[in-house]
Amino acid sequence: METITLPHLPQFPLQVVLFSEVKNADFLRQQLLDGNTDFEYAFLDAAVILSREHVFAACFRAINDTLQSRLKSKNVHSEIVFALSPNNNISESFRRFGVSDTTKDLLAIKVASRDAVHTETHLKESVQGTVVPFTDEVLAGMTDEACLRKAYKIDVVGNEADAYVVGMIALKGS
Amino acid sequence: MADAASSSARVNALHKFPPPFDTSDESFELIAQGAESLLYRTTFSTTGQPAALKVRPEKKWRHPILDKRLTRARILAEARVLVKLSGEGIAAGGSTPGKRAKVKQPKEGEKGVAGLRGFVPAVLALDWERGWMMTEWVYGRTVKQAIHDTQAGRRAVEREQRLQDLKELLRRIGEVVGKLHASGVIHGDLTTSNMMLRPYDATTPDPTSTDSLDGDVVLIDFGLSTQSVSDEDRAVDLYVLERAFGSTHPREEDLFPEVLTAYAENEGSGMNGKVGKLVLRKLEDVRMRGRKKSMVG
Numbered sequence: 337m338e339t340i341t342l343p344h345l346p347q348f349p350l351q352v353v354l355f356s357e358v359k360n361a362d363f364l365r366q367q368l369l370d371g372n373t374d375f376e377y378a379f380l381d382a383a384v385i386l387s388r389e390h391v392f393a394a395c396f397r398a399i400n401d402t403l404q405s406r407l408k409s410k411n412v413h414s415e416i417v418f419a420l421s422p423n424n425n426i427s428e429s430f431r432r433f434g435v436s437d438t439t440k441d442l443l444a445i446k447v448a449s450r451d452a453v454h455t456e457t458h459l460k461e462s463v464q465g466t467v468v469p470f471t472d473e474v475l476a477g478m479t480d481e482a483c484l485r486k487a488y489k490i491d492v493v494g495n496e497a498d499a500y501v502v503g504m505i506a507l508k509g510s
Numbered sequence: 511m512a513d514a515a516s517s518s519a520r521v522n523a524l525h526k527f528p529p530p531f532d533t534s535d536e537s538f539e540l541i542a543q544g545a546e547s548l549l550y551r552t553t554f555s556t557t558g559q560p561a562a563l564k565v566r567p568e569k570k571w572r573h574p575i576l577d578k579r580l581t582r583a584r585i586l587a588e589a590r591v592l593v594k595l596s597g598e599g600i601a602a603g604g605s606t607p608g609k610r611a612k613v614k615q616p617k618e619g620e621k622g623v624a625g626l627r628g629f630v631p632a633v634l635a636l637d638w639e640r641g642w643m644m645t646e647w648v649y650g651r652t653v654k655q656a657i658h659d660t661q662a663g664r665r666a667v668e669r670e671q672r673l674q675d676l677k678e679l680l681r682r683i684g685e686v687v688g689k690l691h692a693s694g695v696i697h698g699d700l701t702t703s704n705m706m707l708r709p710y711d712a713t714t715p716d717p718t719s720t721d722s723l724d725g726d727v728v729l730i731d732f733g734l735s736t737q738s739v740s741d742e743d744r745a746v747d748l749y750v751l752e753r754a755f756g757s758t759h760p761r762e763e764d765l766f767p768e769v770l771t772a773y774a775e776n777e778g779s780g781m782n783g784k785v786g787k788l789v790l791r792k793l794e795d796v797r798m799r800g801r802k803k804s805m806v807g
Contacts, residue, residue: 343553344534392556396635403530404639489602499632499646500600503593506636510586 337456338470342392348399351446351455352391354382354474355465361439364463368435374458378416382441383480384433384487386498387472391443393502394419399447408509412447422488422504432487441478443470524548525567528640538563546584547733551647554634560647561634567641582638588732589643591695592633595626598693626689630729648728650709653683654702657759659721675723677768679707684772686727687751688779688786696743698734700751702758706730741785745792746801748773752793 340350358364367375378398385391398415401407409418409426421429435442442465449455460467468474481493488504490497524540525548526532538550547566554561566581568574594601631645651659656679660672683705690697697704707725736743748770756763770793773779774786781789 340556343536343555344530346535347533389555393635400530400635400637404637406639485602490597490600491602492600496627497600499627500593500597503589503596503633506633507586507589507593510590510638 337452337459337467339452340392342396342399345396345399348448349452350395351449351452352470353444353456353459353463354468354470355442355444355463356382356440356468356474356478358439358442358463358465360464361435361442362437364442365435365437365439367462375462376411376413376446377459378413378445378447379435379439380417380420380433380443380445381435381439382443382475382478383439384420384483385443385475386479386484386493386501387475387495388470389498390420390501390505391445393505395445395447397505397508413445416445416447419505419508422508424509432483441465525565528565528637528642531563531642544733554644562631562645562647564643564645565641578639581641584733585636585638585641585643588735589633589636589638591732591735591737592630592645594737595630595690595693595695596632598627600627626686626693626695626729629686629689629726630732648706648708648730650706650725650728652703653679653705653707653727654758656707656721656723656725657702657762660723661721673765676762676765679723679727680765680768681772681776682727684769685776685779686729687748687769688773688776688781690729691739691744691747691789692780694737694739695732696736696738696747697729697732698736698747698750699731700729700747701754704729704731741789741792742796742803744781744789745796748789748793749796749801752797 337351337353340352342348342350364375364379368379380391394416397419398412401415401419402412407415408424409415414430417434418426418429420433423429442463444459444463446455446459479493484493485491488497488501490500524543527534527538531538531552534552536552538552540548541551541562542549547564550563550565551560552563553559554563566585568581569577572580631648634644634646636643650656657676660675686705687697687700706728707723708728709725738744751769752766755766755769770790773781774790775782779786
C-alpha cells in the first residue's frame with residue numbers, strides 16, 4: 337500500500353492499493369450497492385486509468401469539491417469515480433470507471449483514513465487479487481485502449497493524452 | 511528566498527488565498543501581478559514539479575453577483591482554450607468539454623498541422639467558483655527577456671550571428687501564432703512578455719545562465735483570448751503583436767516582417783497558403799485604421 341499526500345491537501349492523505357487479477361469484483365461491487373459502510377473506498381477499474389497523474393487529478397477534484405460542499409454524489413469516494421468521468425451522468429461514470437463484474441485490475445483508494453493499518457488489512461482481506469506496485473508502467477499494462485478512447489472521446493491513448501484528460505477533469509461541470 | 515516570500519505573501523494580504531490554498535503547507539512565490547490576477551509559483555504534483563497558480567481575487571468594488579459571474583466567465587474562457595489546445599491531435603472530432611456557446615470551428619484543411627499541444631501550458635486544476643486556475647509551469651525566460659539578454663557583440667561575426675538567431679526566433683514566433691490561429695483561437699494579448707522561450711532541454715530549471723535564443727516558443731496568459739476564425743480577428747491579433755514588438759524592441763523592429771513571412775508561408779504554421787495571405791492583406795487595412803473597427807456608418 338502506498339500513502340500519498342497531494343500538494344495543498346495535507347489533511348487528506350490517500351491510501352492507494354493496486355490489485356491485479358481480481359477474482360471477486362462482483363462481490364466488491366455488491367458491497368458498494370448495498371451501502372456497506374465497511375467498504376467506503378473508491379474502487380476504480382484500472383483499465384480506464386492512464387497514469388498516476390490522472391488518478392490524482394480526480395482525487396484533487398473530488399476532495400476540493402467536498403471541501404466546498406459541492407458533492408454531486410454520496411461521498412468523497414464516490415465523487416472520485418464521478419470526477420474521472422468527463423460528463424455529468426453519475427450512473428454512467430460508475431459503469432465506466434467504477435468496479436464492475438468484469439473488472440480484472442482494481443485500484444482501491446481511501447481518503448483520509450484515521451487507521452491506515454486497518455485500511456490495508458481490510459482491503460487485502462476483502463479483495464481477492466495480487467497487490468502490485470502503483471506505478472505508471474504497471475498502469476499502462478492494464479489499460480484497455482478501446483474503453484479509454486470511448487470514455488474520453490479521444491483518438492490517441494498514451495502519455496500525450498494525459499494533459500488533455502486532466503484538463504477535462506478540471507473543466508468538468510462548467 | 512522562496513520560503514520567506516511565500517509565507518509572508520499569504521498573511522501579508524494582497525488578497526486572501528482561496529481554499530484549499532489557505533491551509534496549504536506548500537510555498538507560494540509571487541511571480542507577476544496583472545490588473546485582474548496574480549500569478550504564483552507553487553507545486554501541484556506529488557513529484558514536486560513546479561506549477562503556476564493564477565488567482566483572480568474578489569473585486570470589492572464590484573457588486574458581488576456581477577463579480578462572481580465575470581470571474582467565472584473569464585477563468586472558464588481561459589481554461590477552455592488551454593484544454594482545447596492541449597487536446598489538439600488527441601480529441602476525437604475536436605469537441606471541447608463543458609463548452610456552452612457554439613463556437614465556429616476551423617475547417618478541416620485549415621487545422622494546425624502539428625497542433626499547439628505542448629506549446630501552451632496544460633491545465634492541472636481549477637475552481638471557477640473560487641477564482642483560481644493551476645497550470646503547468648513553463649521553464650525558461652520570456653521572449654522579451656531573451657531578446658534583451660542578447661547583447662550585440664563587437665565583432666561583425668557576432669553581430670551577424672545574433673541577427674541570424676533573432677530572425678530564426680521570429681520565424682518560430684510566426685509559426686506558433688499561425689498554429690494558434692489555425693486552431694481557431696485568438697490570443698488577444700500577443701506580446702513578447704506573453705511568450706516563453708523554453709529551452710529544448712526543458713528539465714534544466716536555470717536557463718538564465720545562457721543568452722542563447724534557442725528553444726520552443728510557448729504561449730502563455732490566455733486571459734484575453736477568444737475563439738474565432740475570422741481574418742479580421744486574426745489580423746488584429748497580429749497587429750497587436752506588431753505594435754507591442756515595435757515598442758518593446760525598437761532596435762529589432764525592422765526584423766518583424768520575419769514573423770509575418772513565417773506565419774503565412776511556413777509549413778508548420780498551419781496558416782500557410784491562401785488563408786494566411788488573406789490575413790496579411792487584412793493586416794494592411796488594420797494598420798491604416800488601428801485596432802478598432804470604425805463603428806460609424
